[in-house]
Amino acid sequence: MDINLFFTHTFKENENQFENSIVVMCDVLRASSTICAALHNGAKEIIPTVNSEQAMNIYTSLDRASRFIGGEQNLHKPAGFDAGNSPMEYTHDKVAGKTIILTTTNGTPLFTKAKSSKMKIIVAFVNFNIVLDKIDDLIKQNETTQEYQSIDLICAGNSESFSYEDALCLGGIVEHITQDNDNFKLNDSARASRNLYLYHKNDLFGFLRTCDHAQKLIKNNLYDDLDICFTWNLYPVLPIMEGLSIKKSNI
Ligand code: MLT
Numbered sequence: 001m002d003i004n005l006f007f008t009h010t011f012k013e014n015e016n017q018f019e020n021s022i023v024v025m026c027d028v029l030r031a032s033s034t035i036c037a038a039l040h041n042g043a044k045e046i047i048p049t050v051n052s053e054q055a056m057n058i059y060t061s062l063d064r065a066s067r068f069i070g071g072e073q074n075l076h077k078p079a080g081f082d083a084g085n086s087p088m089e090y091t092h093d094k095v096a097g098k099t100i101i102l103t104t105t106n107g108t109p110l111f112t113k114a115k116s117s118k119m120k121i122i123v124a125f126v127n128f129n130i131v132l133d134k135i136d137d138l139i140k141q142n143e144t145t146q147e148y149q150s151i152d153l154i155c156a157g158n159s160e161s162f163s164y165e166d167a168l169c170l171g172g173i174v175e176h177i178t179q180d181n182d183n184f185k186l187n188d189s190a191r192a193s194r195n196l197y198l199y200h201k202n203d204l205f206g207f208l209r210t211c212d213h214a215q216k217l218i219k220n221n222l223y224d225d226l227d228i229c230f231t232w233n234l235y236p237v238l239p240i241m242e243g244l245s246i247k248k249s250n251i
Contacts, residue, residue, distance in 0.1 A: 001142070002150040003177065005170055005189035008157030009110035018117035020149040022138050024131065024173060025114075025122055027156030028165040029213045029229055030085050031107020032124035034070070035246055036235035037087035037228070042096030043068075045245040048108035052078050055103040068095055071103035075220045078103075087126075087228045087235075099245075106156035106163075111246065113154065120241035125169055126234040132176050134238055134249075139177070151177070153190065164196075164211040165229075168204060171197030205230035 009025075026032055035046050044066070049055040052073065059069040070083035070090070077084035083094070085104050102108055114120055119138065123131040135151065142148050153173060155166035171193030178184050178194070186194070200207050205226075208214055214226055228234060240249040 001139070001148065001183070002185045002187070003153070003174060003190045004150055004187045005153040005155070005167075005174065005193050007155050007162050007167060007189055008160055009106070009113050009154055010157070010160050013113055016116045018114040018152060020147070021114070021117050021119075021152045022135065022148050022150070023114045023117040023120045024135070024151065024153045024170065025110050025120060025156070026124060026154070026166045026169050027104070027107030027110055028124045028163075028169050029217065030087065030225055031102070031104045031111075031156065032122050032239075033126050033225075033229040033235075034085055034087045034090060035102070035122055035239050036124055036127045036237050038090040038095050038100055039237045039239055039246075039248040040235035041090055041092040041094075043090065043098055043100050045242075045247045046100045046102050046239075047245045048111035049101060049103045050109050050112060052103055055101045056080065059101045062099060062101075066097065066099055067101065068098040069101045071108070072105065074105075075216065075222065086222065086225050088224065106158060110154060110156040111241065114152070117152075119148070122239035122241075122246060123169060123173065125230060125232055126228070127237055127239070128169070128172065129233050130236045130238050132173065135173070135177060139181075151184075153193075158213050161212075163213060165208050165213060167193045168197050168200060168208065171195070172201070
């Protein structure tokens with residue numbers, strides 16, 4: 001199997017590029033982490049949208065009792081939204097049973113990519129191990145079914161630039177998949193991300209707090225979000241895209 005990594009989601013996607021691919025999508029700060037928090041706290045589903053207008057159009061079409069709209073523009077809650085993009089805002093009392101319409105700068109546009117894939121998984125540090133277990137299961141099953149030809153790992157990136165936290169999270173996935181199995185062909189981005197993970201793994205979160213997006217959150221008084229997003233396996237849920245929405249999957 002091939003393992004391909006993409007440092008941002010803004011690549012030109014060919015129509016059936018991911019039809020035989022296990023796709024793993026990552027926006028550590030903060031959309032993937034927020035989605036894990038919401039599903040952990042009982043949300044029915046999350047519908048990712050590309051902008052606030054699309055989000056509000058879907059939101060107003062839904063039943064009042066079951067809808068919730070959240071996300072960020074320039075890191076903060078847009079007018080008329082129920083929540084911003086901090087995982088702390090998606091508490092059980094607010095989101096249990098709800099359909100959440102979410103729009104963020106990089107994360108939700110990422111989640112709308114790879115439409116041809118039959119398996120789209122959302123990962124962050126807060127659900128790292130459960131995603132690894134799922135990937136291990138899929139690889140084992142694929143030895144018999146040969147259903148998948150590749151594992152494609154896609155970073156949200158940070159405003160179309162490299163995101164260190166996304167690359168290290170997915171680099172950790174690459175390391176765990178390949179550490180006891182050399183039957184994979186890695187592209188350069190996957191090899192680079194694995195090497196970066198191995199270089200930083202002894203002080204991963206200390207280093208990531210010095211990086212661009214973390215520093216931007218700190219400057220916007222969103223420091224507490226780092227304590228959540230930089231916690232291993234805080235929300236052990238498996239978010240998988242089903243059609244246009246993200247739902248909690250049983251293993
Ligand atoms: C994104 O989608 O770019 C992020 O989730 C932005 C944020 O920190 O809310």
